[in-house]
Amino acid sequence: MSSSSPATIEDVARIAQVSIATVSRAIHTPEKVANSTRLKVNQAIAITGYTTNAMARSLRLGRSNMILVVAPDIGDPNFSNILVGLENEARAHGYGILIGHTQNDPQRGLEYLKFLNSNQAAGLILFTGILPFGHQSMTARLPPSVGVFEPVYNGGIPYVGVDDIEGARKAVDLLIAEGHRKIAFIGDSRTRLAYSRRRQGYDAGLDAAGVPVGDRIILEGDGTIESGRLALEQLFMRDTLPSAFMCVNDQTAIGVMIGLGARGYDIPTDFSVTGFDDVPQASFMTPSLTTIRQPRTAIGKSAMALLFELLSNNEPAETEILLRPDLIVRNSVSAPARRFVRR
Amino acid sequence: MSSSSPATIEDVARIAQVSIATVSRAIHTPEKVANSTRLKVNQAIAITGYTTNAMARSLRLGRSNMILVVAPDIGDPNFSNILVGLENEARAHGYGILIGHTQNDPQRGLEYLKFLNSNQAAGLILFTGILPFGHQSMTARLPPSVGVFEPVYNGGIPYVGVDDIEGARKAVDLLIAEGHRKIAFIGDSRTRLAYSRRRQGYDAGLDAAGVPVGDRIILEGDGTIESGRLALEQLFMRDTLPSAFMCVNDQTAIGVMIGLGARGYDIPTDFSVTGFDDVPQASFMTPSLTTIRQPRTAIGKSAMALLFELLSNNEPAETEILLRPDLIVRNSVSAPARRFVRR
DNA sequence: ACGATCTATGTAAAGGTTTACATCATGGGA
């Protein structure tokens, strides 16, 4: 049955003794075809093993059934689970996904722009907080697009993320409940919106607990493990230490933990640490890291669903969807060491 | 300049005052076009911002410029760096890659088979050790394909991997050099070939060191963290303990380390542990894990290069390419505890 | 019984590209 080249719609039509138009209708709008005919067509399809040629279909339709997902770093531990969500939802709509990897290189971004321009993708999911296409982006005709994690600054594109304020609030509330008053916040100037919102949650929590602004310690890193460690070193040069470190993300928290370990401190006996994201490593640290989990699969699913909304109604859908993050309690937080407890 | 719909080859032809055939030639076979004409065409392309419509091109050519990469688990820490290698090499040939995620579900595999059948991919990279398409795979017309990590059992497909024997040998030689004689090997029955080869390296190393077969301890897991832990528990029920654990992969090693930590042992003072793969977590463990690094980016690059060889010459290229793994010395190995040292 | 409406199907064009073949001009060899 399987000939050298794949069966076309004409092969099916010949066997079913109908026209190719009828075959196409039997597949895509079966209700427009008589029952008996549909049966014949289905049999012919089974015999030939016909699958519609996606390229011809896309060419005719002027759009593909692929969604392009552009991420700066595929290896990012946050990425893969999101991808699962994106993928499942896309497939549920009969679409496939195509992953692009920019590595923050505008040159690479441009290649994907070419890609989009040649109609090879019906939609775009962006992981970067910025259109990674350089200046041409302005003139380019972008397909319906959705951002993930962060709004896209130069694009006016709806996005799906997590409620950073609420997440940070959960972390700080836990620390407060354990008895901490002096809590350092180690930030990350790169991911600006996430940073400011998590910071906002931190401040709100301390406000609610009545911790005076003067007791708050803010440090800036860049979100990497190394920067967490560096921030810690800076802190140790000051005279007053916090009893807990609330970190803007897990990487930073890991850096802090490594730094504290190197100085011979025990976590959580001497210091408590929290992160944000719940990357896989978080559970393998010693001690395991108490953090805020991003509902990654849900974010992916939600982003893709939003994209399909855009693809069907052209109306601009909701511009921001924030999912609720969960507090994951592990072993890096306990009551403050005695020396910190207020008498 | 940017009209509502993307420029076609006809727009370019009109502006350059040539036929569309000449435009096509100017792009793909410039040597067949007069210099002056080529210049006009290039200007017209610049003016219109023309990019060739990939779908029309693929339809005409009967093949796409996409390579499908099928992996059982995109979140696998081994995956992302390989992907970078695959991606770079593909792009160097003017191809893009498409990632498919089977999650070991044959149903999903079939969807990708449909994909291949509709000519949407010119080639296939397989991460599973088995064609994930169920029984239809036999009748299906697969495009040129290459396996990664493992040979594809039911496919006769060339593959690129790492020299597992040599890698395991490096690990065992390190342990021997540190003075260990009683070394347990914790295996993984899932990835059969990798397992048996790493085991082979283990045996060869012990043979060379003159360690009698009776002193070798072999345990079976399934390659997960949990199974490493379980294997450890089994071992503790026996009377003779090893002084070192050589694990078939990092996940297993992490499980062993967690288990040893839970029993209150210190690594490497009480026991040494080695892994294989060098997943990102390996460097963040406490202590950091001594392991064998897979040259992941190189594997990806090499696999894609092999695929393009297949795509150009149809001759069957080399059937197995093994890259050399590196020993990464970290802190989970030291000389055996005194009680193990032979007097 | 006849026109109107509806349902099922067929015909043919269009989508953008590549390329075999045809055409035409040029230049060189005889």
Next chain:
DNA sequence: TCCCATGATGTAAACCTTTACATAGATCGT
């Protein structure tokens, strides 16, 4: 000077699909 080879370009078909429009048969109301 004439013919032929060569090089540059154009014409048109083909890749496979979807769908507007046309056609034809059936059903229904009067």
